[in-house]
Amino acid sequence: MTNFLFFGDSITYGEYDGVYGGWVDILKRFYHSEYNNKKINEVNIFNLGIGGETTFGLLKRLIVEVEARKSPNGNLIFISYGANDLAYIGGVQKVVPNQFKNNLRKAISIAQKFTDKIYLLSILPISDSINGIETSTGKIRSNENIIKFNKIIKEVSSNNSIIYIDLYSAFLDNKEELLSDDGVHPNEKGYLLISSFVKQYMKM
Numbered sequence: 001m002t003n004f005l006f007f008g009d010s011i012t013y014g015e016y017d018g019v020y021g022g023w024v025d026i027l028k029r030f031y032h033s034e035y036n037n038k039k040i041n042e043v044n045i046f047n048l049g050i051g052g053e054t055t056f057g058l059l060k061r062l063i064v065e066v067e068a069r070k071s072p073n074g075n076l077i078f079i080s081y082g083a084n085d086l087a088y089i090g091g092v093q094k095v096v097p098n099q100f101k102n103n104l105r106k107a108i109s110i111a112q113k114f115t116d117k118i119y120l121l122s123i124l125p126i127s128d129s130i131n132g133i134e135t136s137t138g139k140i141r142s143n144e145n146i147i148k149f150n151k152i153i154k155e156v157s158s159n160n161s162i163i164y165i166d167l168y169s170a171f172l173d174n175k176e177e178l179l180s181d182d183g184v185h186p187n188e189k190g191y192l193l194i195s196s197f198v199k200q201y202m203k204m
Helices: 023-036 055-069 097-111 143-159 167-172 188-199
Strands: 002-008 043-049 075-080 118-121 163-165
Touching (some): 055 097, 118 143
């Protein structure tokens, strides 16, 4: 039995997707169907996304969550953060770039106690309509900062021999068609794209 653990924020959780329930749920249904049809060995897929969470929240719970769900036969850990870390509220950035980098390094160090199959996902681009504009949640995000934080994720991945999954590039050209009305979360088409993209890396 292989366990897949997906850590992240509301995009990992699947917020606002009333069609598929989010990209992790899409993958869960697919792999459970494959198992029921006797095409693969048994797998467990855990959606551990929490809306609004930053990498500080991840560090508080990572070891406990993995300890409770680890499989002796193999574990894959996917980490998808940054959209909340880079946001500004009241003129203050929730997690500054250097701290974000350190938090990712610490998370990888913890995850490596359980598996060498660790994947870092990039942050998605946001809609031009909210770029640099305060939203109803009081947060200000910019695509400029998203690019900066994605460079950090890619650098940390490279320095730790971790696979970097570039969802940003997959979304960029058609982002306005793949994002929901709030300009941050994917719509059902976007979630479906993420699931198909991540599926390529789910090697048991």
